Amino acid sequence: MDLIQGFQEIVGPQNVLTDPNDQAGYLVDWTNRFHGRALAVVRPASTEEVSKIMALAHANDIPVVVQSGNTSLVGGGTPDDSGKALLLSLSRMNKIERVDPINDTMTVQAGVILEKAQEAAEASGRLFPLSFAAEGTACLGGCIATNAGGTAVLRYGNTRDLVLGLEVVLADGRVVNMLRGLRKDNTGYDLKHLFMASEGTLGVITRAVVKLFPLPKSTFTGLVGVESVQKACELLACVKSATGPAVTGFELMQAKCIERVGKEIPNMTLPCDVSVAPWWCLIELSYCDVLDESPLEALLETAFENELVIDAVLSNSVKECRHLWSIRESIPSADAHAGGNLHNDVSLEISEIPAFVEETLQALEDRFPWVDPSVFGHLGDGNLHFNVGSIPPAVAFENEEGIREVVYERVVAHNGSISAEHGIGQLKRAHFLELKNPIELEVMNALKLTLDPKGLLNPGKLLAD
Numbered sequence: 447m448d449l450i451q452g453f454q455e456i457v458g459p460q461n462v463l464t465d466p467n468d469q470a471g472y473l474v475d476w477t478n479r480f481h482g483r484a485l486a487v488v489r490p491a492s493t494e495e496v497s498k499i500m501a502l503a504h505a506n507d508i509p510v511v512v513q514s515g516n517t518s519l520v521g522g523g524t525p526d527d528s529g530k531a532l533l534l535s536l537s538r539m540n541k542i543e544r545v546d547p548i549n550d551t552m553t554v555q556a557g558v559i560l561e562k563a564q565e566a567a568e569a570s571g572r573l574f575p576l577s578f579a580a581e582g583t584a585c586l587g588g589c590i591a592t593n594a595g596g597t598a599v600l601r602y603g604n605t606r607d608l609v610l611g612l613e614v615v616l617a618d619g620r621v622v623n624m625l626r627g628l629r630k631d632n633t634g635y636d637l638k639h640l641f642m643a644s645e646g647t648l649g650v651i652t653r654a655v656v657k658l659f660p661l662p663k664s665t666f667t668g669l670v671g672v673e674s675v676q677k678a679c680e681l682l683a684c685v686k687s688a689t690g691p692a693v694t695g696f697e698l699m700q701a702k703c704i705e706r707v708g709k710e711i712p713n714m715t716l717p718c719d720v721s722v723a724p725w726w727c728l729i730e731l732s733y734c735d736v737l738d739e740s741p742l743e744a745l746l747e748t749a750f751e752n753e754l755v756i757d758a759v760l761s762n763s764v765k766e767c768r769h770l771w772s773i774r775e776s777i778p779s780a781d782a783h784a785g786g787n788l789h790n791d792v793s794l795e796i797s798e799i800p801a802f803v804e805e806t807l808q809a810l811e812d813r814f815p816w817v818d819p820s821v822f823g824h825l826g827d828g829n830l831h832f833n834v835g836s837i838p839p840a841v842a843f844e845n846e847e848g849i850r851e852v853v854y855e856r857v858v859a860h861n862g863s864i865s866a867e868h869g870i871g872q873l874k875r876a877h878f879l880e881l882k883n884p885i886e887l888e889v890m891n892a893l894k895l896t897l898d899p900k901g902l903l904n905p906g907k908l909l910a911d
C-alpha cells in the first residue's frame with residue numbers, strides 16, 4: 447500500500463496535507479529563519495491515531511517531526527529540507543478532558559493552546575500559572591516538550607514542576623500511560639521527566655495531567671526604575687524577604703527595550719519617561735486574600751529611602767496591570783520590528799548576573815562596536831534574554847558566530863546555561879554539543895538510542911544524528 451494512503455486511512459484524507467501550499471505554514475518557524483520540507487503534514491485527533499501513525503512511520507523508516515504551536519524560537523519544530531520527514535501536527539488534539547478542583551488538576555490533550563488551558567482553569571476558579579508572550583499560540587504539548595518557563599517561574603516553577611502525569615507515544619507506536627494526577631509516586635524512575643525538555647526527540651506527548659492553584663484575588667504590579675543590574679538584584683532580594691511567596695514575577699528590562707516598544711508597537715503608550723533610569727523591573731505580587739492596600743507601595747517607599755529605586759509606576763487597576771505586562775511581553779516583537787536581533791536565552795545564578803551583564807556588554811562593545819544589545823528577562827529566576835541587535839540591523843547576523851562566542855564564553859565563565867527556556871533545537875545544537883559535559887551527553891545519547899534506536903524522532907535537533 448502507498449504510504450500516504452496508509453496515513454490517509456488512519457486520519458482521513460483531509461488530514462494528510464501533501465500540497466506545498468497547504469503545508470506552507472508548518473514548514474517555517476516563528477523567526478522565519480528555519481525552513482524545511484515534509485513528505486506530508488499529518489493531523490491526528492486521538493492518541494490511537496498517533497500510535498498508528500508512529501507505527502507505520504517506524505516500519506517504513508520515516509522520520510517524524512512533532513509540531514504543536516510552532517512558536518519555538520530555536521527551529522525545534524521545523525523539519526530539515528530533505529522532504530523525507532512526516533510532520534505530525536497535534537493541533538486537532540485540543541480537548542480539555544477534565545478539570546478536577548478537588549485534586550487541583552486538569553487533564554488536557556497535547557494540542558490545547560496554553561491560553562485555553564488558563565481560561566478553563568479560571569472558569570473553575572483555579573489558576574494554571576504557566577504564562578508567556580506566545581500563550582495564544584503555544585500548546586501544552588510544546589510547552590512540556592520544551593519545559594517552558596515564562597513569567598511566573600519564581601513562584602510556581604517551570605512546566606516540569608506543573609506536570610503530574612503524561613501519556614507518551616513511543617517511536618514505534620507503543621503508548622506509555624503515565625497519566626496520573628499523583629503528587630507522590632515513588633515506584634522507581636520517574637519516566638515522565640525524560641520526555642520534558644526532550645524537544646520531540648524521545649516520544650510524542652499526547653496527553654498530560656497538570657497542577658492547578660488557587661486564583662489570586664489581589665494582584666499588585668509596579669514598574670520600577672533602578673540605577674544598575676546590581677540594584678535590581680538587591681531589590682529582588684528585598685521584595686522576596688518582605689513578601690515571601692507573594693512575589694510571582696520579577697522581570698528586568700533595559701530602558702531602551704521599553705523605549706523600542708513605544709516606538710515599534712502601534713498604539714503602545716509608555717506609562718512614564720523611562721529614560722530617567724537605565725534599568726527597569728516589573729514586579730508582581732499576588733495574594734489569595736482581598737487586600738485593600740498595596741504591600742508593594744509600602745515596600746517601594748522603603749526602597750526609595752534606601753536609594754535602591756529611582757522611579758516607580760504602580761498599577762491601579764487590572765487594565766493598568768495588563769498594560770505593564772504587555773509592554774514587557776512586546777519586547778521580542780519590538781526587537782523583531784526594529785530588524786535583525788540574535789536571540790540568546792541564558793541562565794545564571796542570580797548573584798552572578800550583575801557581573802555577567804557588565805562583562806558581556808563590555809566584551810561585545812570591544813569586539814563589535816556597532817552592537818545594539820537588548821537585555822531583558824526573568825531576573826527572578828536568573829534567566830536573561832540577552833539579545834543582540836546592531837546598527838544597521840543586518841550586521842549582527844553577519845557576525846553571528848563571533849557574537850554568540852562572546853556571550854557563551856561569559857555564560858560558561860559564570861557557570862551558567864546557554865538555554866534557560868527555549869531549548870536547543872537547530873539554533874543552538876552545535877554550541878550545545880561543544881559545551882555540554884561529555885558524560886551528560888553520553889547518558890543522553892544512551893537514552894536516545896534506547897527509545898529511538900532508528901533515530902527517526904526529530905532528527906537534526908538537540909543531539910548529534
Ligand SMILES: Cc1cc2nc3c(=O)[nH]c(=O)nc-3n(C[C@H](O)[C@H](O)[C@H](O)COP(=O)(O)OP(=O)(O)OC[C@H]3O[C@@H](n4cnc5c(N)ncnc54)[C@H](O)[C@@H]3O)c2cc1C
Pocket residue numbers: 476511512513514515516517518519522523536556577578579580583584585586587588589590591592593594595596597645646647649650651652778779867868871904907
Ligand atoms: C513571542 C514569544 C515569546 C516566548 N516567550 C517564552 C517564554 O517566556 N518562555 C518560554 O519558555 N518560551 C517562550 N517562547 C518559546 C516558545 O513559545 C516555547 O518554547 C513553547 O513552549 C513552544 O510551544 P509550541 O506549542 O509552540 O511548540 P513547537 O514550537 O511546536 O515545538 C517546540 C518543540 O517541542 C517539540 N514538540 C512539540 N509538541 C510536542 C509533543 N506533543 N510531543 C513531543 N514533542 C513536541 C517540537 O518537535 C519542538 O522540538 C516564546 C516564543 C515566542 C514566539
